[in-house]
Amino acid sequence: MTDHTVKAFDDDINALRALIAEMGGLTEDAIDNAMKALTTRNLDLAKQVVAGDTRIDELDAHIERLVVQTIALRAPLADDLREIVAVLKISGIVERMADYAKNIAKRVETVTANSRMEPLSLLPSMAEIAREMVKSALDAFIARDAKLALQVIERDRAVDDFYNSIFRTMVTFMMENQKMISESAHVLFIAKNLERIGDHATNIAEMVHYVATGEKPPEREKSSMIDPMER
Structure with missing residues (x-):
């Protein structure tokens, strides 16, 4: 490529990275605010999370147009084409993570009506790990940091462990409190949304590792738990 074309391509890449960073920051905030709304019974904040998803969708569409x-x-x-394709895939993944945060916010009104469910106390810690994974995965992308990407991949097990613990506890709770099965199911779906956010952050990290090194990261150890909520 000519010097002019190289400069123009670099400008495009930098613009795409900035858009991914903005989109990622909004998604991190959505996860954080959805959990704050849940733990503080703040329905107004939950509605803000739902409404804010529109901006994330707009960024995703803008990134797709700029990539094309x-x-x-x-x-x-x-390598340049590999990075461009990675941007497009990462944008779609971030948009889906934001949808999971929106789904959590939509369940706030139902779940907060019942505070006797013990697993609710585990959800904020699980959410914090998932949010940190999202931030680190996107930081790794911006910096092309394969080492940081591997650290994100390793943390996915902690999110899975939280989910498995919540799932088992909720099943026992539902057996003992059959009148609260519906509300308990919402808690399970929230936990599942957080688990999926962790999975998607890991997927981004795997892409970053490939873009930075040209090699796929080591295979992740899969959970042996059979999850009926897995789709």
């Missing part, structure tokens, strides 16, 4: 434009105008090859 960059490929058409700059015709990137090899």
Whole structure:
């Protein structure tokens, strides 16, 4: 590529990274605020999380347009094309994580009506790990940091362990409190949303590792638990 084309491509990449960073920051806030709304019974904050998802969707669409434009105008090859494709995939993943945060916020009104469920006390810690994974995965992408990406992948087990613990506790709780099965199911769905956020952060980290090194990271150890909520 000519010097002019290289400069233009670098500008496009930097713009895409900035958009991913903005989108990621909004998603981190959505996760944090959804959990704050849940633990403080703040329905107004929950509604703000739901409404804020529109901006994240707009960023996702903008990134997709810019990626298509960059490929058409700059015709990137090899490592450059790999990074452009990674941006497009990561944008879609971040958008889905934001949807999970929105789903949590939508359940706040139902769950907060019942405070006797012990697993509620575990959800904030689980959410904090998941949110930190999202931040670290996106930081790794911006910096092309394969080492940080591996650290994110390793943390996924902690989120899975939280989910498994909550799942077992909720099953026991539902057996002993059959009148609260519906509300308990909402708690399980919240835990599942957090578990999926952790999985998606791990997927981003795996992509970052591949973009930075050209090699796939080691295979993750899968949970042996059979999860009927797995889709």
